[in-house]
Amino acid sequence: xxxxxxxxxxxxxxxxxxxxxxxxxxxxxxxxxxxxxxxxxxxxxxxxxxxxxxxxxxxxxxxxxxxxxxxxxxxxxxxxxxxxxxxxxxxxxxxxxxxxxxxxxxxxxxxxxxxxxxxxxxxxxxxxxxxxxxxxxxxxxxxxxxxxxxxxxxxxxxxxxxxxxxxxxxxxxxxxxxxxxxxxxxxxxxxxxxxxxxxxxxxxxxxxxxxxxxxxxxxxxxxxxxxxxxxxxxxxxxxxxxxxxxxxxxxxxxxxxxxxxxxxxxxxxxxxxxxxxxxxxxxxxxxxxxxxxxxxxxxxxxxxxx
Amino acid sequence: xxxxxxxxxxxxxxxxxxxxxxxxxxxxxxxxxxxxxxxxxxxxxxxxxxxxxxxxxxxxxxxxxxxxxxxxxxxxxxxxxxxxxxxxxxxxxxxxxxxxxxxxxxxxxxxxxxxxxxxxxxxxxxxxxxxxxxxxxxxxxxxxxxxxxxxxxxxxxxxxxxxxxxxxxxxxxxxxxxxxxxxxxxxxxxxxxxxxxxxxxxxxxxxxxxxxxxxxxxxxxxxxxxxxxxxxxxxxxxxxxxxxxxxxxxxxxxxxxxxxxxxxxxxxxxxxxxxxxxxxxxxxxxxxxxxxxxxxxxxxxxxxxxxxxxxxxxxxxxxxxxxxxxxxxxxxxxxxxxxxxxxxxxxxxxxxxxxxxxxxxxxxxxxxxxxxxxxxxxxxxxxxxxxxxxxxxxxxxxxxxxxxxxxxxxxxxxxxxxxxxxxxxxxxxxxxxxxxxxxxxxxxxxxxxxxxxxxxxxxxxxxxxxxxxxxxxxxxxxxxxxxxxxxxxxxxxxxxxxxxxxxxxxxxxxxxxxxxxxxxxxxxxxxxxxxxxxxxxxxxxxxxxxxx
Numbered sequence: 001x002x003x004x005x006x007x008x009x010x011x012x013x014x015x016x017x018x019x020x021x022x023x024x025x026x027x028x029x030x031x032x033x034x035x036x037x038x039x040x041x042x043x044x045x046x047x048x049x050x051x052x053x054x055x056x057x058x059x060x061x062x063x064x065x066x067x068x069x070x071x072x073x074x075x076x077x078x079x080x081x082x083x084x085x086x087x088x089x090x091x092x093x094x095x096x097x098x099x100x101x102x103x104x105x106x107x108x109x110x111x112x113x114x115x116x117x118x119x120x121x122x123x124x125x126x127x128x129x130x131x132x133x134x135x136x137x138x139x140x141x142x143x144x145x146x147x148x149x150x151x152x153x154x155x156x157x158x159x160x161x162x163x164x165x166x167x168x169x170x171x172x173x174x175x176x177x178x179x180x181x182x183x184x185x186x187x188x189x190x191x192x193x194x195x196x197x198x199x200x201x202x203x204x205x206x207x208x209x210x211x212x213x214x215x216x217x218x219x220x221x222x223x224x225x226x227x228x229x230x231x232x233x234x235x236x237x238x239x240x241x242x243x244x245x246x247x248x249x250x251x252x253x254x255x256x257x258x259x260x261x262x263x264x265x266x267x268x269x270x271x272x273x274x275x276x277x278x279x280x281x282x283x284x285x286x287x288x289x290x291x292x293x294x295x296x297x298x299x300x301x302x303x304x305x306x
Numbered sequence: 307x308x309x310x311x312x313x314x315x316x317x318x319x320x321x322x323x324x325x326x327x328x329x330x331x332x333x334x335x336x337x338x339x340x341x342x343x344x345x346x347x348x349x350x351x352x353x354x355x356x357x358x359x360x361x362x363x364x365x366x367x368x369x370x371x372x373x374x375x376x377x378x379x380x381x382x383x384x385x386x387x388x389x390x391x392x393x394x395x396x397x398x399x400x401x402x403x404x405x406x407x408x409x410x411x412x413x414x415x416x417x418x419x420x421x422x423x424x425x426x427x428x429x430x431x432x433x434x435x436x437x438x439x440x441x442x443x444x445x446x447x448x449x450x451x452x453x454x455x456x457x458x459x460x461x462x463x464x465x466x467x468x469x470x471x472x473x474x475x476x477x478x479x480x481x482x483x484x485x486x487x488x489x490x491x492x493x494x495x496x497x498x499x500x501x502x503x504x505x506x507x508x509x510x511x512x513x514x515x516x517x518x519x520x521x522x523x524x525x526x527x528x529x530x531x532x533x534x535x536x537x538x539x540x541x542x543x544x545x546x547x548x549x550x551x552x553x554x555x556x557x558x559x560x561x562x563x564x565x566x567x568x569x570x571x572x573x574x575x576x577x578x579x580x581x582x583x584x585x586x587x588x589x590x591x592x593x594x595x596x597x598x599x600x601x602x603x604x605x606x607x608x609x610x611x612x613x614x615x616x617x618x619x620x621x622x623x624x625x626x627x628x629x630x631x632x633x634x635x636x637x638x639x640x641x642x643x644x645x646x647x648x649x650x651x652x653x654x655x656x657x658x659x660x661x662x663x664x665x666x667x668x669x670x671x672x673x674x675x676x677x678x679x680x681x682x683x684x685x686x687x688x689x690x691x692x693x694x695x696x697x698x699x700x701x702x703x704x705x706x707x708x709x710x711x712x713x714x715x716x717x718x719x720x721x722x723x724x725x726x727x728x729x730x731x732x733x734x735x736x737x738x739x740x741x742x743x744x745x746x747x748x749x750x751x752x753x754x755x756x757x758x759x760x761x762x763x764x765x766x767x768x769x770x771x772x773x774x775x776x777x778x779x780x781x782x783x784x785x786x787x788x789x790x791x792x793x794x795x796x797x798x799x800x801x802x803x804x805x806x807x808x809x810x811x812x813x814x815x816x817x818x819x820x821x822x823x824x825x826x827x828x829x830x831x832x833x834x835x836x837x838x839x840x841x842x843x844x845x846x847x848x849x850x851x852x853x854x
Contacts, residue, residue: 197675197676197678198670198672198675198676199675199676199677199678201636202668202670202676202740203678204655205634205635205636205655205663205668206663206689206690206693206744207655207658207660207663207693208693216678216681216685217678217681220678220680220681221678221679221680
């Protein structure tokens with residue numbers, strides 16, 4: 001039994017390496033000049049990451065074509081085992097597991113991406129603003145953010161979701177608000193170091209507007225740590241959504257979502273069936289993939305060359 | 307530990323090759339240099355940055371920095387081949403027989419331990435002395451190094467003593483095992499002239515007293531001339547020439563050496579004195595400024611006239627950079643005001659209009675932090691022209707090219723470079739071009755040459771001078787280097803502790819009678835005369851002996 005497992009693991013790793021290598025060849029061949037050179041020097045891990053992200057995006061976009069059934073239709077008995085009819089079996093209500101996984105990609109990934117993006121736009125702009133303007137604005141913003149940070153994230157989001165209801169847009173906003181406080185702290189800390197540089201003083205003395213000061217002079221010098229943080233935050237958001245869905249205040253049934261799928265089918269684990277772990281695996285693989293890509297971007301941005 | 311038999315070779319480096327790794331390739335940093343040193347002899351190593359001086363100095367200890375390696379030659383110290391002996395044997399020699407004094411004493415001391423306990427570490431470790439003997443000996447060395455309160459100063463932490471004192475404490479520490487050889491790597495480069503002379507004196511005395519051989523690395527010829535018996539000139543890892551100090555100073559053979567010597571004699575043509583009735587471009591009128599409750603400037607007044615250069619001189623902490631902050635509007639003066647073309651400038655730069663901001667531009671000391679590392683030269687230089695003069699498209703590109711040509715950089719090669727792809731001197735030139743792009747009337751130069759090598763610095767000074775003649779610019783030149791002042795200033799302001807101690811035309815300030823402080827500053831500037839230190843010490847012994 002264990003030898004078979006090890007064999008499977010070795011095979012899938014080998015397949016992943018081959019796929020990433022092929023993907024890099026494709027990227028180098030079909031992308032324009034500059035980009036092509038960048039890809040040629042990309043490590044395999046980054047190519048694997050990009051490949052996985054691409055697959056997820058495609059699956060999310062083409063969900064209706066790929067899924068054999070509607071995600072919320074009851075198509076058979078409860079907890080059917082894997083078969084040719086239902087490749088990954090059915091869930092606790094008799095809905096097709098594979099179809100729900102495919103639609104789950106669409107819901108979970110897009111919500112996670114949207115809330116991270118909003119958190120970053122808000123957190124970064126406020127953080128840079130606080131660092132650049134300084135004085136009372138910095139004090140006011142920083143102390144306000146401190147207050148938000150002191151409340152445990154999960155408890156705070158539970159509270160907000162209970163107050164404002166559990167629609168998807170509110171879910172995105174709540175996660176974004178909580179995460180933006182963390183992004184704010186990072187952006188402000190990085191920007192404060194940059195603001196102390198002589199070239200910022202020169203730009204101020206030149207009479208540059210605040211907007212230009214932030215976008216042209218400060219932001220380009222603060223991107224590296226922010227990009228790294230983006231990778232990390234994106235994964236945390238994933239986990240947060242899954243946790244909230246698992247607790248029942250996240251994405252509401254019957255919408256397919258990986259977090260709630262784990263909860264709904266958790267009973268199966270008792271019978272030695274790994275089906276409930278598949279959605280969790282999907283999250284894990286995407287998390288790893290995103291971080292591979294982020295690592296590579298960081299490596300390039302920091303100019304670390306061995 | 308000292309040797310009686312003068313004449314025996316202490317150190318012998320033959321045909322040394324050292325390579326450094328960059329971008330995966332090994333490139334030679336030191337190419338086949340020979341170096342030998344007798345007991346009790348001091349050898350001066352000079353050259354620009356990148357000449358391989360420090361690399362060679364470390365090689366004398368059988369050491370290379372990370373990413374470097376010996377690729378040829380041999381290092382014989384006291385008949386031991388340092389490149390062939392074991393790491394353990396080298397460790398036994400280092401600290402005990404060969405010591406090293408680094409440029410930045412502040413970065414070389416452990417801030418968490420008292421000076422004396424760091425001093426005692428080596429003698430105890432090498433088994434030369436017991437802890438108590440080493441401490442007593444340390445105090446004796448501190449006394450010899452003329453540190454104030456030699457019995458107490460050892461119990462201070464590194465941050466509790468001044469930079470010059472720390473540098474002397476480090477030399478004392480290097481002496482702790484009475485080594486045969488000490489390597490001094492630019493020990494006074496980071497110090498003010500007045501501090502430098504004290505450190506130089508202490509180093510020379512102790513090296514003579516203990517008959518220690520030394521390698522003295524510096525890019526400052528005048529300093530090396532005081533310290534060394536022989537001088538070796540390096541250029542790009544190769545030896546240019548080597549000779550006795552006096553011979554080297556009076557009759558350098560190679561062109562490169564002559565050019566190094568000539569840098570120090572650079573001086574602009576004397577300008578005719580100013581017509582009395584001409585209105586001043588910039589007036590600083592009775593300015594007193596403070597950080598918090600502490601006054602850093604007290605009642606400063608001076609005028610800057612069109613197409614003239616005013617040099618502001620003083621030691622660090624004299625408030626000379628604060629003047630720049632007041633003129634540019636970064637610091638509000640508590641009392642007094644700044645006038646440009648007869649009109650009062652508002653105290654804060656945000657309240658000034660664009661035209662007023664354009665007229666006064668600034669060039670910074672550290673070109674590294676003064677240029678945005680993520681912008682290309684095209685944008686760095688183009689931005690002020692675009693912003694103040696409203697240039698666009700082709701006109702703007704033409705202007706950027708003209709500016710690059712003005713600072714003697716080839717536009718096609720440099721337009722799209724990032725600051726990290728430039729040398730130190732080129733970066734400083736870009737800083738100048740950025741200031742010029744605004745077409746200002748006044749440029750404030752804050753220590754613009756102090757981070758540069760002499761030859762590069764001379765190039766920058768000549769450039770500034772040429773631009774002044776062509777464009778009629780006025781400069782406020784903030785510096786601690788009197789040689790620079792001599793070279794380019796019309797008027798001089800000497801500052802000490804936030805006050806002006808002397809001001810006037812350069813000829814007047816530099817002619818006796820001097821204010822005592824000016825006299826001290828002038829006397830502290832090393833001269834290209836090997837006897838200068840000896841003479842100046844006799845003359846100034848009393849005033850310099852007082853603790854700082």
